[in-house]
Amino acid sequence: MKKVVSGLFLVIVFIAAAVFGVIHFFPEKVVEVCANSERGKAGLRFKSIAVGELTYAYLEGGTGEPLVLVHGFGANKDNWTRVAEYLAPHFKVIALDLAGYGESTINFDLDYTITAQADRLHEFVDALDLKSFHLGGSSMGGAISGTYGSKHQDRVLSLWLIAPGNVLSSEESELGLLLKEGKNPLITQNAEEYKSLIAFVFEKTPHIPSPILGVFMREAFANKALNDKVFAEIVKEKLSLEDLLAGLAIPTLVLWGDHDRVLHVSGAGILCKAMVNASCVIMKNTGHLPMIERPEEAARSFLRFHHF
Template sequence: MLKGIDYMKKRFTFLLLGLSVSLVFLYTVTPVSTLFHYLIKTERSMASLDVNRVKVGELEIEYLRGGSGPQLVLLHGFGADKDNWNRLSGYLVDQFDVIAIDLPGFGNSTKNIALDYDVASQVDRLHRITAAIGLEKFSLAGSSMGGYIAGNFAAQYPNSVDKLWLISPFGVEGAQFSDMFAATKKGLAPIVLPKTEAEFSALFDFLFVEPPFIPSPIIRYLASQVSENIAINSKIFEQIHRMKNGEPHPDLPLDKVLNNYKGPVLVMWGDKDRVLHVSGASVLKQVIPHARLAVMTDVGHLPMVEVPSATAESFLTFTNAH
């Protein structure tokens, strides 16, 4: 296992060096949107992921898939999309059939502001999506909002989930307030709903201890994309978080719905997470005594982006023990 991780480190380092040389040229002659999509396609290619689509009732769902082995479904967090998993997936495709989904309302899946996006609705849609893809029993991972959905899916459909992997999940009612919710309690807008380039840059720094390098023109492009989706993102944020007086009140808290969950669970959290407080990890451990905890030192809200190799290694150690 560790030799495989070392190989992937070397492979990604080599490919990134080559990519950097190419970008020096592309940066000067290519529109920013084209450059961004080129980078995303390169990341997907490096991770051996292909784009797929499936129609599920009124929804068009886009997802990435690659690798071989047991099926592993990945759910992104609020305001993100399936490409959040690209860096991690490169370390997993040798052992798993990786499936990273654009949840309804995000990425290139259907964005219909008339729909409801509360956790119960998203769990129901996920059940229909996995059935349409042809999945019966699979491991399920979710980051932040995706972890909230994943945990509720596992509680509702335990026979469909082999292993459950929760990465800094929202929905732990007994956790301490994070920096983000301390700010909303003071009347400030949620930092995860940026409306300007400056707010987007602040969010980027807020998410990570060591932010990955992204050229400033691409930051501006990403900020413009976020602003285009502010209406639907605001609706989804409210329906997921149920804010009252600046405090979240999740409909179906994980520390309640997973109280009797029996399957294998890995709870992972960055100890410097400012979006969702790391105390949520110990709360979930109390609720699910058999869960394995992996608290990542000097890591922020998105371990799979910030430290993909260490994140993969922790997950592979967990899966090999079960």
């Protein structure tokens, strides 16, 4: 019996050592495997499409009416994989990498304003031949989605705005105060700043093994120059989402975390007051990215909105 227990112990130690070795020496591969695993769990498949001179990478899966999902600043299509698991039984989910992000074309010379990205989104959905669809976006992606809805009301069946950017009349957020001090926690250039960013966008900071965290850091640092440009262009544009959406009748769910430090939760009430057919849901104990931090609860809110 002792030999059996000893043998099992050695097997467990060997497996643990092997897993540690893979994570430590091949973190990029581990990130890829984990991403593919989450995509598979949600029933999403990787696809790409050429639109003019740009190539868009996107994830697609599920059944039902199309639901196009737009990520935020410094993010990518995989921000939606966790929430897509709950949405895919009811919608055909399409989560794209915007131009300049993820695996889509990255061109430093493009215009990255909210308006320009909304126009490119129109080209993307046209290329997919989507005549009508639901549209959701997080943060910057929420501002892009709202802008698109204001320009193409006949195409959008509903809007899902998750802590959208550019609600200019909202109360000052912690990010806003830091920007006035010349600090931008959303753009990082060292490990300490990146770890602070993770804590800044989540209410409950997720545990990320150091080697995998290193992969995310290297990607962020490599994109710093482009992120600086994008952020500056968005600020300079001064687009007011509440003005664009004033009187808009598209059925809209505005979802916000009550502990959002990036964009003040007061923006939710402003948008719901400005729009004709909007509902607000404030998620408790949640930060800036509800669809990642509390994916099932975020999905349930959207599904209830659509009476599923």
